[in-house]
Amino acid sequence: MITETGHFVLILALVLAIFQTIVPMYGAAKNDARLMATAQTAAITQFLLVSIAFGALMHGYLVSDFTIKNVYANSHSAKPLIYKISGVWANHEGSLLLWVLILTMFGAAVAVFSGNLPPTLKARVLAVQGSVASAFLGFILFTSNPFERLNPAPIEGTGMNPMLQDPALAIHPPLLYAGYVGLSVAFSFAVAALIEGKVDAAWARWVRPWTLAAWMFLTVGISLGSWWAYYELGWGGWWFWDPVENASFMPWLVATALLHSAIVVEKRNALKVWTILLAILAFSLSLLGTFLVRSGVLTSVHAFANDPERGVFILAILVFFVGGSLSLYAWRATSLKAGGIFAPLSREGSLVLNNLFLAVAAFAVLTGTLFPLVYESFTGGKISVGAPFFNMVFGILIVPLLLLLPVGPFLSWKRANGLAAIKRLWIAGLAVVATIVTVFVLKADGPWAAPIGMGIAVWLIAGSLSEMAERTKFLRSPFMTFWARLKGLPGASIGMTLAHLGMGVTVIGIVAITAWKQERILVMKPSESINFAGTQVTFVSEIAGQGPNYSAETGRFDVTVDGKFVTSLYSEKRIFQPSGTPTTEVGIHPFWSGDLYVVMGDAVKTGGRTVRLYFNPFAPLIWFGSLIMFIGGMISLLDRRYRVGAPKKAKKPTLQAAE
């Protein structure tokens, strides 16, 4: 009964989404306030309906209702509770339902929090949002119905892919989807603005918080996925330039560009046409990502068994929205009035440069990702484009961007004095030189690029802090003045400093792991020891054990440094029931200088096991840096100036009568 209700409300949601697409749009064209007002109710109701449907599917998982095909195929009664919950989105149908749930949640949030939007703009934004929801609800109902029943019902489910039974991966999809789908709001605003023919500072102020929120979720979602790959897959790596990874990285690059260009629209009323294009592209790349992941047209290590027919449906959605919005753009973009003029050397100029590098980097990643498809359709040959391509091309594009990054915030709007900006960065410059020399001396045998990479990281961190010190008159005025200025800093400014600083922290981790990673593969028998990366690792023993839904062989590895016991690491081979699928758990010990990473491999004929050891210097900083970026985004989001509805602050704290 609950299941049928879920199915039924999902159909209602589709009907409502179609209504929400057409009626408010017509109302806005006719300037009919009553028709336009329906958008708000429709958006909120639609979110409630999809929530009910999602709840119904989750109920099926929680009570292990194997009459539902989706639950049977992806769950098992012996699974721990958290994976019964995350099992809802650990499969094609359920993950699409989650996609739509988050989409309608954003739609409802726009409806609730944008009371001060002009009514026509609001109606059009929600109508576009409704059209996206219609497409995906249709996709779910026609090709991927999660509520399909089984008759006769099996007694037990087939279980969930064990590799996904992991806490980080339980929350990775919701966060990543919140990022992907959050970009739909920027997209809807862009399309609505094209229809209205008007983009101004207020428009940018409305769009920014939504883009920022989406960007934050994307940042932390991608980072969590990378962390998971690092500790779960046991390859010692954190990023593989795999098509599925690139699919999430491209929208991130464009969303980052969009965040920066929206500042120019807001402050200087310039770059409007470009900003609209970025908003369209960011969401288009999200759709492309969904298509690549769900259709399996590209070989990926992160891909799951999939169904090409569904891919065609998503491709049609992709073509419709990307083609439609870009045609509208080509037709209407020229009607937007051009804004403020600026010299090449100015804050605007630096943001344009930022945008060029980010956009071209996204283009390079896109080329490398899709090239195998293009090549195959022209020549029939099968190829792969791997990490060497992406490392080289992306590196060439990103290094100049990182070098220029700390300079930008010191440039003034309209026309800047470049020399003055550089002068203010002299302390950061000194720190960079000191870093390069120190690293070069300490790691003389390492790759030559490593000291430079570390120099860039310090440049980002010290440069960001210099900007904050400049604003707060740090050390150049009495402490109380500094303190008052620090407290008075707008959230957006602190957020920017943190985001840029976080980037620097991530770069430290990336450079260190790339340049100085140590790796060793060998056969170890119980009680054998090996000296590795300044530690002594002893393979103590193997113990057989039992988990809630798996059996395990656990290898214990004792780690000592200079004869002193540090920790015991456990690496496990698990065999999951009922599928019999094996997985490996990695043993990791974080030293201050990096991670010691132990993987127990297969048994060897003559006794013992293959063992893989890694030392990954400063690896945790990769993800810690992105956490700092996330926090920076959060602080910026809380900046009152961007809070939706900020321009008019209620003066009187009186309650208004309900209508």
Place this chain on the structure above:
Amino acid sequence: MAMTRKKQRTIMILGGLAILGVASGVILTQLKDTIVFFYTPTEVSEKSISPQTRFRLGGLVEKGSVERGNGVTVKFIVTDNAKTVKVSYTGTLPDLFGEGQGVVTEGKLNAGGVFVADTVLAKHDENYMPKEVADSLKKQGYWKHDEDKKP
């Protein structure tokens, strides 16, 4: 020297084109140098691939062919049910590597015609078959799409 709108646009467009141009150049040369071809065992036997060429070899792991020696090197045979190639790989195999399963490996042929792989691509899902492998098996008529999808 006042900035006019036209001048501003020209500078922006030229700057954009310059970056895009450099990037395109790098992309094209890098693509030429770094792409890795995918071959099936049949294609390996038909082409004479030089030992310097890095490529991907894909197919099924032949049943009963996996030899785990005493050291860290594993030997197995990759087949497309027509031809086979011997593979030697040093390292720990991914969890979902198994006999009769699809596999994609990357490396070079040695003088004796053995494919020395430095990478065995893992997968997350036991029902997932790399697209290249699925295609080549389909071509040979050995692959049924919905084979493992029971009720």
